[in-house]
Amino acid sequence: MPVEVPSVPADQTRACGVRAPGYRHGVRIDGSVIVVTGASSGIGRATAVELAAQGARLALLARRDEALAQVAAECAAAAGTDGRTLVVPTDVSDADAVEAAARATVERFGRLDGWVSCAAVTMFGSLLDVPLADLRRVLEINLLGYVHGARAALPRFVAQDAGVLVNVSSLLGRIAQPYGSAYTMSKFAIRGLSVALREELRAVRGVSISTVLPAAVDTPIYAAAANHSGRVPQPPPPVYSAERVARVIVGQLRRPRREVVAGGVLGRAFVLQHIVAPRFAERVLALDVERSLRHDGAVPPTSGALHVPGAAPAGVDGGWGGARRERRRRTAGWVAAAAGALCVTAARRWRATDGRRARPGGRS
Numbered sequence: 001m002p003v004e005v006p007s008v009p010a011d012q013t014r015a016c017g018v019r020a021p022g023y024r025h026g027v028r029i030d031g032s033v034i035v036v037t038g039a040s041s042g043i044g045r046a047t048a049v050e051l052a053a054q055g056a057r058l059a060l061l062a063r064r065d066e067a068l069a070q071v072a073a074e075c076a077a078a079a080g081t082d083g084r085t086l087v088v089p090t091d092v093s094d095a096d097a098v099e100a101a102a103r104a105t106v107e108r109f110g111r112l113d114g115w116v117s118c119a120a121v122t123m124f125g126s127l128l129d130v131p132l133a134d135l136r137r138v139l140e141i142n143l144l145g146y147v148h149g150a151r152a153a154l155p156r157f158v159a160q161d162a163g164v165l166v167n168v169s170s171l172l173g174r175i176a177q178p179y180g181s182a183y184t185m186s187k188f189a190i191r192g193l194s195v196a197l198r199e200e201l202r203a204v205r206g207v208s209i210s211t212v213l214p215a216a217v218d219t220p221i222y223a224a225a226a227n228h229s230g231r232v233p234q235p236p237p238p239v240y241s242a243e244r245v246a247r248v249i250v251g252q253l254r255r256p257r258r259e260v261v262a263g264g265v266l267g268r269a270f271v272l273q274h275i276v277a278p279r280f281a282e283r284v285l286a287l288d289v290e291r292s293l294r295h296d297g298a299v300p301p302t303s304g305a306l307h308v309p310g311a312a313p314a315g316v317d318g319g320w321g322g323a324r325r326e327r328r329r330r331t332a333g334w335v336a337a338a339a340g341a342l343c344v345t346a347a348r349r350w351r352a353t354d355g356r357r358a359r360p361g362g363r364s
């Protein structure tokens, strides 16, 4: 059945469309209306708070209503005002529920300018060991959830010739991870979904689709994971903070690009390494994953938050010290840069002194 697209009043169309050199249309965040899925925890939660602080009006989607209410309160505190956030408890694997959430958002705020698909679950274990029901559920949430988001958002964007869809994939959508095949498949598929949609909507100049590829991020996703590996999963280093990824997502809403890595220089270097030497990069990642599934003895199998939410506390970070590690890496970077500059200066001075000595009549 085709999705019914509510008409948008003329004065509201393109209300948030801005053109920036080298970019397609983006969203002026202040005053815009944005849906964030997966807003109860981790990157989605950090994105919601960042958007609220920049003046956006938000619809927050996830399954846990109490956690969403807390996020709404955090958004109100960040915005310094109430009434700009709509909480819509939604399971993104239910297409009708996602469409209803989009309709409720437009009813409440009058329009829709951006949609961030972030809701996801993950699962650890060999493809041969994981229950098929769990594998299907990962694909239902991580892939069909994004399809449902696109089918709810894009008809409205097309009708007003303005809007940005941000699909949060992963570096694992470019470089496959063993013992996480369902998650990896979903993240590869999201990149394909974005590319296909972008081409289908090429003629609609005001609509943009951006894919964000975060590196390992400190969020509760590892504690909420389904786990059939027998070991305790943890993020492979380097680990980044959810707030950092949130800033990248907000940047994509404002100035959308096709695909961006959210994981600093190291994340981009890893992608480059995969382009240059794919087998080597895949082996390095596999070793990292094998190491990061710690040998803590037999951990009983669990479906985590796949079928029922709440396997891990909702919060922005997952206790892996992402922000602290980020600060340490930044300090180490500055120290290395300062040491390098010092060495260059010393070498130049030494060469200058040496040159004077070597010249006839120079001091010895």
Ligand SMILES: NC(=O)c1ccc[n+]([C@@H]2O[C@H](COP(=O)([O-])OP(=O)(O)OC[C@H]3O[C@@H](n4cnc5c(N)ncnc54)[C@H](OP(=O)(O)O)[C@@H]3O)[C@@H](O)[C@H]2O)c1
Residues within 6 Å of the ligand: 037, 038, 039, 040, 041, 042, 043, 044, 061, 062, 063, 064, 067, 090, 091, 092, 093, 117, 118, 119, 120, 121, 141, 168, 169, 170, 171, 213, 214, 215, 216, 217, 218, 219, 220, 221, 222, 224, 235, 242, 305, 309, 310
């Ligand atoms: N953390 C990382 O290392 C990392 C790395 C690369 C990419 N990413 C991607 O970043 C995005 C956010 O992940 P995160 O690390 O922030 O994870 P997270 O903290 O576990 O958050 C996942 C969010 O998805 C929601 N969710 C799960 N199943 C849902 C469903 N059926 N319907 C609606 N909402 C659902 C959860 O809320 P409820 O449980 O309340 O429904 C939660 O709000 C994901 O797309 C993930 O793949 C994460």
